[in-house]
Amino acid sequence: MAKVCIVGCGAMGSVYAGLMAAAGHEVHAVTPWQEHVDAINANGLRVSGYSGDRVVRLASASTGTHDIGPCDLVIIATKAFDVEAAARSAGALMNADTVVQTIQNGVGSPERVARYVDPAQLAVGVVGGYGASIPEWGHAHHNGLAVTWFGAYASLPRASLKASAEIWRSSGFEVALHDDVSSMVWKKVIMNVAYSGTAGLTELTIGQIIEHPEAWRIASGCAQEAVDVSRKLGVELGLPDPIAHVRALGGKIPGARPSMLLDLQAGRRCEVDAINGAIVRLGQEYGVPTPINDVVVALIRAKESMAIDAAPVARAGAH
Template identity: 60%
Template sequence: MPTHSKVAIVGCGAMGSVYAGLMQLAGHEVHGICLWTDHVRAVQTGGLRVHGKSGDHTVDLASMGTSTDGVGECDLVVIATKAFDVESAAQAARPLIGPGTVVQSIQNGLGSPERVAGVLGGERLAIGVVGGFGASVSTPGEVHHNGMEMVRFGAYDTLTRADLEASAQVWTSAGFEVRLFDDTDQMVWEKLIMNVAFSGTTCLTGMTIGQVLADADAWHVAQECALEAVAVARAAGIFLDVGDPIQHVRLLGGRIPDARPSMLLDHLLGERGEVDAILVQVARLGERHGVATPTLQTVADLIRARESLMAAAPERQRGDSPREPSSSARLNA
């Protein structure tokens, strides 16, 4: 992969915009693809402002649009959409893929890399896990992030170590600290137990991560969800190298106490959240291995019930919510 790479970020929302802005700042040719037209127009007109942990920078991306038309083949394609949009994003990314392209699928929860591989094949695919960013689009064209704690990649199938390292170099050149994993199940689940702890509890209570940690009742539910997920991982033979998993969750959460996970932000915008990928898939895996997940399942059922009610209120769709809440912080794409 060349020193100055051509990169496409498919799903250039809060997290994707952080990736795009810092990679462009590092000298790469970055093309953003996003369906949020207000955000696209603002970036096209005034550039993309990225501020927070990395400083305060406004950059002009190589392009920002609502489709992949005209972008051409890239060295690196990052699919950073929500889990339920990965198949359509992968289809849209087809024109970006050449024989040497590395594709990175970065989503919360379980199941997304398999769906991307079903569209694009798994030979050039890397699984990505990120966390600790607390990213939000405070106004179209402007993204803020509280941190950049975790960036991890591993090969999905036959991607060579050399190609994996070359694609990771794009990230490290932009200031991200990257770890590469051979055991991608470990990589995914060490992040997933934090998602399971905080995504549902913040969504149902409206609390930040710090408020959940400080409230005995909310923390009890979050802790039980995490413990159930750990039990599922162990039954499935997944190795977790985090020491005490609850202390691991408290430590990571304590680093971004003001963060509002994406599932909560989606609810505040009247949008569908990633309850299936983050919570339901863990519960289903538990069923296959004979592990009960009553707390996790209850949280998931309550969120889905509320989403069904919201779906009957079309006035709450994004068209009537031109921006993400200015005080919010997104935990991850």
Template identity: 50%
Template sequence: MKIAIIGCGAMGSVYAGLLAACGHDVVAIDRWLEHVDAINQKGLRVEGASGDRIARIRAYTDPPDESVDLMIIAVKAAQAGAAARHARRMLSGNTVVLTIQNGLGSAQDVAAAIGEERLAVGIAAAFGASLPQAGHAHHNGMAAVRMGAYGSLAADRLETVAAAWRDAGFNAETVPNVAAMQWEKLICNVAYSAPCAITGLTVGQVMDDPDMSKVSQAAAIEAWEVARALGVPIDVQDPVAHVRAFAARIPDAKPSVLLDLERGRKSEVEFINGAIPREALKCGMRAPVNEVLTALVRQREGLDGH
């Protein structure tokens, strides 16, 4: 299969390296020129929970004029729609697009750019990925990749994509309900994204801290309550146990919101903790815990000059 990874950051690099290592023809698109040059000159090193390997792939700063079988959009949520529009030259009539972001809202932007009939939405659980240096990705965990059709994508085409991920060593599965899949991950994201960003603590440190663990759990419970009020069929009976099990798999990880702040970049907190107050309004509720956490992260972004 010919695969394009749009956004070869920490998570995208893990996807690219493992998919290439099992024989797929992988093309990576990323704006970080040093990273692109390192990949082309030395290969892409991926190490951590999956082992240690160097994958030979092609990397570009702009999408080349060639079509692919599968396009994986792995940029941050705020950039997903623009990235999809920018990469449309790589689409053919048979291309499946899988967009993988944290939070809620980005899939609609991608669908508007490339059409809902070819779109699948994915989530990646408990990876804890980072880029120690250009051309080198590390990940702390490798729990699961789940994906579902956004609109009318046929089940057999979605299963072909999932099988490619499984062949690469991922625990990949298809799900019938995209909304439930997203909310089950979002409950974990809100528990650690903003709390870690505000404090600088890792996921495990927030889970174990006597004060921040209460904040983390309150954010998760609030998101769980909103999902239930909206009628989303989530399979989570105990949100606290749900987020603690998530953290136990990647205790040393830093969420992407914290990593963005450390690197002087605007975070995607508006799509994670910030999504809960917006969704709460749809069912006549408020989400004050996540509203305050989002405001605190925004204040940090402002102080850091974003």
């Protein structure tokens, strides 16, 4: 069994931690949420939903990487805006054989992690169709396990990439390895861009967005602009109809609420800059019009500001 540390053990990270611990791996969780740490240490970590319902004991749960020691696998599962701090803290968890997987929404995070982690030890991960949330401290719920993909960031040996993927497979995840990391990342980006901002503004689930004609018009328009940007960048998506792909994948988790919506409802900073905002930024840089994402980003930023101002009255358990 492997020794694994998940840095950024929120909703998604807790699903990873729970299933890996259930498979017998030594799992250490690091999260800034003291309430989550206290609940896990007192009662174990509960993971419910698509994979069943279980309570597992982790090797440790804490707010820092101290005292954990070198691991076989380090998973950086923070929000995009916290990824550099997580990468800096990962040094205490590494030796020459450690594989670091960074898994974030949007674009740009692997490049920032590579400032602190040897590219020969770094993998990029893409997950989707999980629909994860934290209904209460110490409890993660998820609606699916549709996509779990990895690729080498730069010079990670193939054997190391496969060994790290096997930890996930042994824990019940269906893993695919990709040689074209840009294509892998952008397939997820177009889905994030479709549903994240739209849900954040409308407070609809993914299924409701798909079924509501006006909401779908905004979601599909955001996705199409992301497709246009990816083509300008020379990314080969390998999808005959990218928008149909976005709709089909979203249809697998109709009850899910994207993390951008959950963060806004909880009065927390959201990842709009790494998702819809990245499309706007790259569109401006490469001369690709992004009018729908422009408006979505502006409205999300306004809503985020109001949500953070109202944070003292936000329900703490909604993640």
